Amino acid sequence: MSPPENQVSPLAAPVSSVWGVGAERARLLARLDIFTVEDLLLHPPRRYEDRRKFLAIRDLKLGEAATVRGKIIAAGVKRFRRGARAMFECVFDDGTAMLHCRWWQAQPWMEDWFTVGREFLVFGKPDSLKPRNLDHPETELVEPGEDEFIHVNRIVPVHPLTEGLTARVMRSLIWRVLERFENEIREPEWSRFQAEGPRVQGKPGGADVLPKPSTFNLQPSTLPARANAVRMIHFPEELTDVEIARQRLALDEFVALQFQIQSRRKKFEASARALPCAGDNRLMKPFLAQLGFRLTKAQAKVLREIRADLGGAHPMRRLLQGDVGSGKTAVAACSALMALESGFNVALMAPTEILAEQHFRNFSKWFEPLGVKVEMQTGSRKSGEDGGLRMEDGKRAAPSILNSPSSIFVGTHALFTAGFELPKLGLVIIDEQHKFGVAQRETLVRKGNYPHLLVMTATPIPRTLGLTLYGDLDVSVIDEMPDGRGKIKTFVRPTDKLPKVFGFIREKIAGGRQAYIVYPRVEAVDTDTDIKAVKQEFENVRRALAGCQVGLLHGRIKPAEKEQTMAGFRANQIQALVATSLIEVGVDVPNATVMLVENAEHFGLAQLHQLRGRIGRGAHESFCILISGAQHPEARARLEILAATNDGFKIAEADLKLRGPGELLGQQQSGAMRLRFGNLAEDLNLIRQARELAKLHLDFPPAKVS
């Protein structure tokens, strides 16, 4: 029977309540974000050592990590010159051979710690065998004592540590806490859906039969109980136990996360009534007739999904995914028209001023002939004679919007600064969602009378992330590109090929095309001269492309000047644009067919794919050239992924595996989801299960014992 809800779990007790943890140790543990008993129990080991059998020092292999056990036969500080840095050296012997270990920076405590006669476990990779040598090993004193069995003759965990806290102390601490608290580790409530497997089979249709999740990759019976999993993750019997335990604990994390996301959504659906925004095609028809192209099947399909939402009972919460160039803007425009036809206002938010300007221009061109007013609001610019919205004045809406039947507002996040209320707001569209945090999204949709929300992202979110991050959104995917696009060829080249590359760009410009040239930095940093910056390289590019107009674009240029440069580039008065990754989102100039990225190794794959999405937008063949000075074969291999595929989803998955979710999530977002055991890049199946379990738990709440 589960304990009453208001009873505080003993696991919530502070670490200082554990025997052997005083104020000093509590302080060290806090550095590792360990504050409670539970934090300690869920502190995942970073690796394991099989100490059931030690390798003989004689059998060590070059470059292969191993643990040996030996006694110190000599130790001391070595100084090469007077005043030079001191090195500490130590010789271990296990009866088969000797092993020299060195620490390049001797610490004061070493002489007292590594004393002749003491026995140590030594872990590391030998870097030579004649003599046997291993630098900066991890060591652990073998100390006869009653808890020695925790540390040897078994598979032992090595936990993440902090200075002043040894692996041995941490291991003992966790062992002790396990002994004392293992029985207090409860199965989470949702796990009843797992345990029911056999009973469902035995009593089909019985009154107390619980629904069974359908998509298990692990059979429920093979998943250990949570308490077992916690023990197994620290003290596994076999190394294969570790992954089983990890999956169990990861599943718990994912279910908790999904439960949170889904209950938020459920609450929202219960409280919010939708504004009827499905429209009547009055504006859509003439709009599509003058658009100049036919919507792709994928665009049309997505629009049907959106229309169903806009006419539905709950406000739309939809994520629109589409690779760069798939035509999300046209979908946004059609969605906006549905709301406008229904008599509601629309807000369209972009992450940069350049992009907001571009949308403003497009939407004005498309919508003004239909009699729809298009307004603009960014941090630095407002449309309308009297300034349109005046945010400085506090709550004041644009007069024009109040008068006209319905309008669309285009802007940056400045659109939604506190104090601004758009009347009759039916639909909010956020372009390039990944630049905004979840928190920002939340504040946005609370504005107005629960408007419909469409978030569009060009960064293909891998499914795992989609299910966790955007679990509260429905997802539509544009999985098809418009016809008639020129091919993009991608090359990875070393720095010494630059002169040739610039020759190629001159050729393309002479043929009437345009180019982007991107650098990682705005300004050079003295300490890191290898990384190029736009400000310094601008002159070099001008020289290399003598006779062409070269524009400069980066975040520190004034907005008016930026817009002027973009206008020049659009009109082909500027042929080459030197820029930072500022241009990675949304910019649409079909005549630009070359994307040159220098120091390409400094960008994420997904980001490079975004940059590449700036070209290949017209009918001409396009070229993406990634220059990398990186010697590292891994860096090269990473860039070659881009050369091999143009499929944004494949690239995003690869990036997620290589770099972790931080890059894709943005800082705020990754901070919000600290997973100790779950891995967003690998655990798609677990996340699917978690989603289902969370839904069952939400739909069939546990019976309350009265």
Ligand code: ADP
């Ligand atoms: P993204 O999805 O990256 O935002 P855009 O909306 O900027 O892509 O569209 C890229 C280009 O494709 C634009 O120039 C746009 O006019 C064009 N486009 C969009 N839909 C179609 C279509 N159905 N047929 C042909 N061209 C299209």
Ligand code: MG
């Ligand atoms: Mg776009």
